[in-house]
Each structure stands twice: as structure tokens, then as C-alpha cells.
Amino acid sequence: MERLLRSALARVVRRGSLTVVFASGKKVIFGDGSGEPLAMRFTSPAWEKQVALDPELKFGEAYMEGGLVVDRGDIAQILALLMSQVGLQVPSPPAKLLMKLRFLFRRLAQFNPRDRSQKNVAHHYDLDGRLYSLFLDADRQYSCAYFERPGQTLDDAQLAKKRHIAAKLLFNRPDLATLDIGCGWGGMALYLAENAGARVTGVTLSQEQLGVAKCRAEERHLADRAEFRLQDYRDVPGPFDRIVSVGMFEHVGVGHYDEYFTKIASLLKDDGVALIHSIGRSEGPGITNPWIAKYIFPGGYIPALSEVLPAIERAGLYVADVEILRLHYAETLKAWRERFLAHREEVERIYDERFVRMFEFYLASSEMAFRHQGMEIFQVQLAKREGVVPMTRAYIAEAEAGLKAAEKRNRPGLRLAGE
Known part of the structure; x- marks a missing residue:
């Protein structure tokens, strides 16, 4: 699952400099090296798996629960780097499927009597x-x-x-x-x-x-x-x-x-x-x-x-x-x-x-x-x-x-x- 997450981050982070330390201890730098260097790490393989499969939900949960720790910069800078990338518009296949399902059932989620x-x-x-x-x-x-x-x-x-x-x-x-x-x-x-x-x-x-x-x-x-x-x-x-x-x-x-x-x-x-x-x-x-x-x-x-x-x-x-x-x-x-x-x-x-x-x-x-x-x-x-x-x-x-x-x-x- 680490490989899937690394692939997703490589696809997304085209600009900037983001160092990610995976639970295995492996350190990978994503981006073109421009801008302020930022760094974050995952504390367990379980969180890596969850974020790789459903980043829209699990990235925030990982930060809340301590499964994702920001070591350089802050979470606002990390999010600015990720959300400003053009590549973010091309989600991984599992994430793309979840997005389609959520759109299909959105009226049920917004049913507000x-x-x-x-x-x-x-x-x-x-x-x-x-x-x-x-x-x-x-x-x-x-x-x-x-x-x-x-x-x-x-x-x-x-x-x-x-x-x-x-x-x-x-x-x-x-x-x-x-x-x-x-x-x-x-x-x-x-x-x-x-x-x-x-x-x-x-x-x-x-x-x-x-x-x-x-x-x-x-x-x-x-x-x-x-x-x-x-x-x-x-x-x-x-x-x-x-x-x-x-x-x-x-x-x-x-x-x-x-x-x-x-x-x-x-x-x-x-x-x-x-x-x-x-x-x-x-x-x-x-x-x-x-x-x-x-x-x-x-x-x-x-x-x-x-x-x-x-x-x-x-x-x-x-x-x-x-x-x-x-x-x-x-x-x-x-x-x-x-x-x-x-x-x-x-x-x-x-x-x-x-x-x-x-x-x-x-x-x-x-x-x-x-x-x-x-x-x-x-x-x-x-x-x-x-x-x-x-x-x-x-x-x-x-x-x-x-x-x-x-x-x-x-x-x-x-x-x-x-x-």
C-alpha cells in the first residue's frame, strides 16, 4: 500500500518540495524543489492504506488522530501545496470510484427534513x-x-x-x-x-x-x-x-x-x-x-x-x-x-x-x-x-x-x- 500512496503523491505533487517519511522509515521527496520545503510523516501502515484508498476522508482523519504528523511547516501549508496542484484533478482509481458513488448518493446525504x-x-x-x-x-x-x-x-x-x-x-x-x-x-x-x-x-x-x-x-x-x-x-x-x-x-x-x-x-x-x-x-x-x-x-x-x-x-x-x-x-x-x-x-x-x-x-x-x-x-x-x-x-x-x-x-x- 505504501507503493500506491507514493504513486498518488508523485502524480499530485508536481510543484514545491514535500518530504514524506513513510511508516517503513523510507523518506521520499516529491515536487520540483521550488518553494519552502515541507515535511510530514505517517505513523503506521494502516493510515497509509486508508489515505491511499480514500484521501478525501482519511487525510483529515489521519491528521486528527495523529496518524499523520507535520514535521516541517504546518497543516495549512501542506494543504496549500496539495490543493494548488493541477495533478490533484486526476485521482487514483479507488478514490475516483468513491467520488462517483458519493455523487450518486448525494441527495440522500443532503436530505434535510x-x-x-x-x-x-x-x-x-x-x-x-x-x-x-x-x-x-x-x-x-x-x-x-x-x-x-x-x-x-x-x-x-x-x-x-x-x-x-x-x-x-x-x-x-x-x-x-x-x-x-x-x-x-x-x-x-x-x-x-x-x-x-x-x-x-x-x-x-x-x-x-x-x-x-x-x-x-x-x-x-x-x-x-x-x-x-x-x-x-x-x-x-x-x-x-x-x-x-x-x-x-x-x-x-x-x-x-x-x-x-x-x-x-x-x-x-x-x-x-x-x-x-x-x-x-x-x-x-x-x-x-x-x-x-x-x-x-x-x-x-x-x-x-x-x-x-x-x-x-x-x-x-x-x-x-x-x-x-x-x-x-x-x-x-x-x-x-x-x-x-x-x-x-x-x-x-x-x-x-x-x-x-x-x-x-x-x-x-x-x-x-x-x-x-x-x-x-x-x-x-x-x-x-x-x-x-x-x-x-x-x-x-x-x-x-x-x-x-x-x-x-x-x-x-x-x-x-x-x-
Whole structure:
């Protein structure tokens, strides 16, 4: 089996310099010698066999369980080297067969009725709340930030994301009834209530997130404008002037797209606007990485626009605008990974060393997927009829300027201790 793994690595690693020490003690250098030298080793023949037969799943498991150890560089650099290679597009015969089988059964893996959806959400979002406070921004935005300029801080980029989305939602009058599908810890809903004058209903399937969102609304005296519920979007009554969903669509599942957009169409008023912000794949329909599906986001799937747009059309909705955000999520994930690793000892005290390696692998592999493998963010703006959204995009910058002014007015002033 060592021979099969060596053959696969030789086929994949054409550029760079990767030294691999196999369980037998044999050391092999792969690549053309360019770039920073990296090194890793396998601790047993069993792990070599598993990685050779199913690298998509077992490479991450080997790192989690100590079957793969990085001796030079870190796992992010190893993944960057592997995932940026052209040869990675030619998998070994066993891996190719597994990919075909997983694609064949992908709808079953993404079947997300109400009870299963709640269990899948709890798997990731109901983790110990201290974990997320260690690597997210102050507002706990757990989705792609919007970097307006190089060197912008994560907190400023997440604020810019909320502002950019709010601008596209056209809050042209106060008290617009707004639905936030998958509201997380409430950051977007509270932003819209505070700075856009909206009356927001946020729904989530996470008990942990619901509790935090409600507390934050009370603390900021916004409970009368921002209501949070533990509720499936399919059970929400309408109608609404505005609907927003940020980072939730990836959990819907390809078999539920018609159901999702039909529900949005039924909830949206005739002159309403909706904005869907989701991770997307640029290379057409695919499958969820099996390691991600098993350990991080069960039931999740990153769609191609070619899978999404037909469902929008069938629901009778107009696509008013589509924007693709390139590399913004790579920079977001890099910032999360650096913050996470800066607190790895604290995370280990909350969980254990295996969890630390699992979460590090998740952040690193996700970052490299956005840098090297065609992952992106799409923001799709929807309406029920023509003429609701202005003919040009000039309104976005104008609305962002108005929202910036509102942010300054609503930002609490600094006070000295004791005041």
C-alpha cells in the first residue's frame, strides 16, 4: 500500500518540495524543489492504506488522530501545496470510484427534513460558546467578511459585509418587516434593526445561538425591534418586506432548493426584496467533501449557481442582481485560523488535542479551497417583479454611505471608568 500512496503523491505533487517519511522509515521527496520545503510523516501502515484508498476522508482523519504528523511547516501549508496542484484533478482509481458513488448518493446525504436539520445544526453551532468567542470578530459573524481594502481588520470587514448586504436590501423607509433566515447569534438582525430602522424576525435552529441573540437584543435595547425564534424557516408565517439569509443556504441541501425558494416567494411581499448570501462552487455541481460532511457540517452542500438559478426561476422570483466575492472568504478563514491557533491552549482546555487538530484542519482546508479550488461567495438579490430594484448599482454606494452615518450615530461613546 505504501507503493500506491507514493504513486498518488508523485502524480499530485508536481510543484514545491514535500518530504514524506513513510511508516517503513523510507523518506521520499516529491515536487520540483521550488518553494519552502515541507515535511510530514505517517505513523503506521494502516493510515497509509486508508489515505491511499480514500484521501478525501482519511487525510483529515489521519491528521486528527495523529496518524499523520507535520514535521516541517504546518497543516495549512501542506494543504496549500496539495490543493494548488493541477495533478490533484486526476485521482487514483479507488478514490475516483468513491467520488462517483458519493455523487450518486448525494441527495440522500443532503436530505434535510425538519428534525434532521435541527440535529445537523446542533452538531456544529451548539458547541461550547467560548470556542467561537476565541476566533470570531466581536459581533460573532460566522460567515464571509467583505474586505474593502488590503489590510482591513476582521471586525471592520465583517461590519462592511453587514453594511453591503443592508444596502442591497433597500431599506428606503423605516419599520420594514424583515426576516433573517439562519440568524446565528443575531448580529445581522441587530444591525438592520439599529442602523436600517427595520423590524426584524430572526430564526435559527440552534439553542445556543438563540439564547445569545435574545440576550444581545435586550442588552442593546432592541428587543422591541428584533425578535428571535427557534424555528425552521419552513414554518415561518409572512409576509415580509425584506428577507435576508447569510450563510444558511449551504445547509438546505440540493433536494430542497425548490422548497426553499417557493417558501421565500410565498413570504415576500410583491414589492419586497430578498438577498441570499452563500458559499458557491465555480466548477459546476459536485459533492460535499466527505471529511467536512462527517465532522463539521453534516447534511451540508455548497451549490453551483447552475443548481440554484433554475429553482429560483421555478419559484417565480426574479434575479435582480448577482455578485461574486472572490477570495474574501479565504482572507476571512485565514484570520479565523490565526486567531484560533493563538488560543489553541484554551481550546484544548475546553475540549482536547484531537478537537484542536480537527478544527485547525477544518479552517485550513476551507481556506485553501477558496484560494485554489474554485470556491466563492455569491450574493443573489431577488424580487417578485420588475422595477423594485433600481436600474443601476449606484444606489448601493449611496445606501452604504447612509448606513455608515447611522453606525456613527448609534455607536456608543467612550466613557472613563466610574462615569
